[in-house]
Amino acid sequence: MNLRQIEVFRAVMQAGSISGAAAALHVSQPAVSRLVRYLEVKLGVSLFERTGSRLHPTPEAHALKREVDSAYRSIDRVRHYAEQLRYGVADTLRIASNLSTGLELVPHAIADIKTRLPRLHITVEIATHAQITDQLLSGECDIGVVSFVESFHPAINVHPIGEGEVLCAMAPTHPLAAHRRITLDMLRRPDVISFGHETPHGKVVNTLVGTQGEPITPTVDVRYAYVACSIAASGWGVAVVDDMTARHCEGSRLMLRPLARPVRYQASAMSSAERPLSSAGRDMVQLLAQHWEGTRGSSKKPARSRKTPTP
Structure with missing residues (x-):
């Protein structure tokens, strides 16, 4: 079956008559009738039983229509995807x-x-x-x-x-909140919240805390800066975090202080x-x-x- 034959068959199935299919396709009725008969001969099965001007699909016609409809749905998906690509949009x-x-x-x-x-x-x-x-x-x-x-x-x-700046976040009652800027020596304290030794954020914090003397071992490890800020706002510890998260969490319960020597x-x-x-x-x-x-x-x-x- 070629595309034209499929279109005619589908139109006849939907309209239920030769005249209806011809009107939908904007072609003559004899042209539709010839294509239907040709399709039946080629397939070797009867697709319609004729009662006057009405056509009644046979079980074979219904089975064929299910396959045709499935194919059309696939074509519609392809057309939709092509239209999306035309406007620079992937699914x-x-x-x-x-x-x-x-x-x-x-x-x-x-x-x-x-x-x-x-x-x-x-x-x-x-x-x-x-x-x-x-x-x-x-x-x-x-x-x-x-x-x-x-x-x-x-x-x-x-x-x-x-590019952003690393900030220190702590509760207003924390000792470091009384300082305008935080030096690295001030950060050498066990209540600095850690992000682990292997994460990119954790490596930055570990470098800052361990720059002088013996390294400090934090006692709280978290995965996300947002959680670190929440812990600090709850009254324990110092969170060394990105300024984006710090500003998002800043409020009456969380004070922000820059480092004396800025870290980007x-x-x-x-x-x-x-x-x-x-x-x-x-x-x-x-x-x-x-x-x-x-x-x-x-x-x-x-x-x-x-x-x-x-x-």
């Missing part, structure tokens, strides 16, 4: 992000791209750098968004998003070097970079201090 954009960048940066970029590409389907997952790398390499996600990462897998493309960190988007990003993926990377400063809010402003701070 799904899968994003895996650190929690710090997933709190505001990624949501702002998603809201922006959805106004441009409303039919784009987006999935978001919060994961560690190691998990994101594995997902990119296996094809489970399209874009990874991370911070504090300095070395990447050779099969990963890195797209710089922006890099935020990046990652993609597979083996699978080029779609047009929507490239747009998302650009939007992440554009929204970086905006979502960090007042990160350029000095951290709030008490009225009578000590040096």
Whole structure:
């Protein structure tokens, strides 16, 4: 069966008559009648029983129609996908992000791209750098968004998003809250909250805490900066975190202090070097970079201090 024969057969099945099918296809009735008879001869089965001007499909016709409808649904999906590609939209954009960048940066970029590409389907997952790398390499996600990462897998493309500052967060009652700036010597205390020895964030904290003398062994380990800030706000410990998370959590229960010697960190988007990003993926990377400063809010402003701070 060629496409024209399939169209005629489908039209006759839907209309229930030669005249109805001819009107739907904008062709003559004799042309439709000839194509139906030709199709029956070619297939060697009767597709319709005729009662006057009406055609009643046989079981063979119903079976054939099920296959034809399935084929048309596949064609419709192909047409829809082609239309999406025409406007630079892949069916799904899968994003895996650190929690710090997933709190505001990624949501702002998603809201922006959805106004441009409303039919784009987006999935978001919060994961560690190691998990994101594995997902990119296996094809489970399209874009990874991370911070504090300095070395990447050779099969990963890195797209710089922006740079931020490391801050110290603690409860107003904590001894360090009385200082305008925190020196590295002040951070040599056991209540500095750790992010583990193998994570990018954890390596930064361990380097700061262990820069002088014997290293300090923290007694609380967490995975996410947001959790570290929550613990600090609850009244225990110092969280050394990115300014994006710190500003998001800042309030009456959490004070922020900069380091006396500023420490910067890099935020990046990652993609597979083996699978080029779609047009929507490239747009998302650009939007992440554009929204970086905006979502960090007042990160350029000095951290709030008490009225009578000590040096």
